[in-house]
Every structure is written in structure tokens, then in C-alpha cells.
Amino acid sequence: MDALFKRASVRRFTNDEVDDQAIEQLMRAAMAAPSAGNQQPWEFYVVRDASLKEQLAAASPFAKPAAAAPVVVVPCMRTEGVRFPECVMQDMSAATENLLLEVVEQGLGAVWMAVAPFEDRQRNVARALGLPENLQAFALVALGHPTATVQAKGPERYDAARVHMR
Numbered sequence: 746m747d748a749l750f751k752r753a754s755v756r757r758f759t760n761d762e763v764d765d766q767a768i769e770q771l772m773r774a775a776m777a778a779p780s781a782g783n784q785q786p787w788e789f790y791v792v793r794d795a796s797l798k799e800q801l802a803a804a805s806p807f808a809k810p811a812a813a814a815p816v817v818v819v820p821c822m823r824t825e826g827v828r829f830p831e832c833v834m835q836d837m838s839a840a841t842e843n844l845l846l847e848v849v850e851q852g853l854g855a856v857w858m859a860v861a862p863f864e865d866r867q868r869n870v871a872r873a874l875g876l877p878e879n880l881q882a883f884a885l886v887a888l889g890h891p892t893a894t895v896q897a898k899g900p901e902r903y904d905a906a907r908v909h910m911r
């Protein structure tokens with residue numbers, strides 16, 4: 746799968762907008778992810794408002810790219826009312842990686858920035874977005890058109906010594 750090896754974190758973006766059609770494809774890809782018992786614990790906030798993006802960038806010490814990205818997607822999770830709450834973060838990770846791979850397919854770039862499980866970051870994001878009580882922020886995904894050609898590192902990481910045959 747080509748997108749998988751082309752993907753790399755992108756933290757600098759041009760000012761070009763990301764159209765609604767591309768966003769819908771990203772959301773379709775994210776929601777196609779597997780989840781425990783097919784519980785699909787996700788909701789996605791798509792943020793384009795400049796002031797909100799600044800608040801998201803300030804929500805974590807490592808989220809600066811959110812301020813200048815044309816779009817920040819915030820995957821959020823329901824941890825109550827799901828059958829396998831212990832698996833929710835794994836479900837969210839699968840959805841977020843799907844999103845990142847579709848970003849490559851769309852010729853865009855993105856970076857995944859951790860929010861969960863850090864409670865202070867989760868509080869900051871919840872306050873900025875006005876999240877309802879039953880939702881927790883999982884991550885910030887800043888995305889847009891990359892300023893430079895993306896240099897993927899994926900293939901170089903292969904290490905045969907990490908594969909253990911039994």
C-alpha cells in the first residue's frame with residue numbers, strides 16, 4: 746500500500762484551503778476503521794476558525810502546528826455507553842491512522858498531536874471546543890497542503906531483527 750510508505754508528519758502548510766469534498770473523504774476513511782465489537786466510539790470536530798485553532802495550539806506544549814494549519818481535525822471519544830471502554834483508545838488510534846493515510850491519498854499532509862491520555866490537554870481542548878460531558882478529546886490532527894515535498898521515512902525503518910519467527 747503506497748500511502749502507508751509515503752506518509753510522514755507534516756507540520757508546515759501553505760495557506761491553500763482544504764475543500765469540503767476532501768474533508769468528507771478523510772472522515773469516511775477514519776470511520777472505516779476497525780473497532781472493538783464495532784463500537785465506533787468516535788466523533789470528529791473539524792476546526793477552521795482561526796481563534797479556535799490558536800486555542801487548540803495552546804492546549805498542549807507540542808501542538809504549535811495547529812495554529813497555522815488550514816484545518817485541525819479533533820477526533821473525540823465516547824468512553825461511557827460503549828461495550829469495551831478499555832479498547833476505546835485503540836479504536837481511536839485505528840481511526841486516526843486511517844485518517845492520516847487518506848490525507849496522503851488526497852495529496853495533503855498532516856501531523857497527529859497527542860491529547861489523550863493527558864488530562865490537562867483534554868481539559869484544554871474540551872474548554873476550547875465546548876465539548877459535551879460525554880465526549881473526550883483524543884488527539885489533534887493538523888492538516889493542509891504541505892509547504893515542501895514530504896520526505897517519508899517509513900521504508901527506512903524496516904528492521905529485520907525486530908521480526909521474531911517461532
Ligand SMILES: Cc1cc2nc3c(=O)[nH]c(=O)nc-3n(C[C@H](O)[C@H](O)[C@H](O)COP(=O)(O)O)c2cc1C
Pocket residue numbers: 752753754755756805807808856857858859898899
Ligand atoms: C501518539 C502520537 C502522538 C504524537 N504527538 C505529537 C505531538 O504532540 N506533536 C508533534 O509535533 N508530533 C506528534 N506526533 C508525531 C510524531 O512525532 C511522529 O509520528 C514521529 O516523530 C515519526 O515521524 P513520522 O510521522 O514523520 O514518520 C505524535 C505521533 C503519535 C503516533
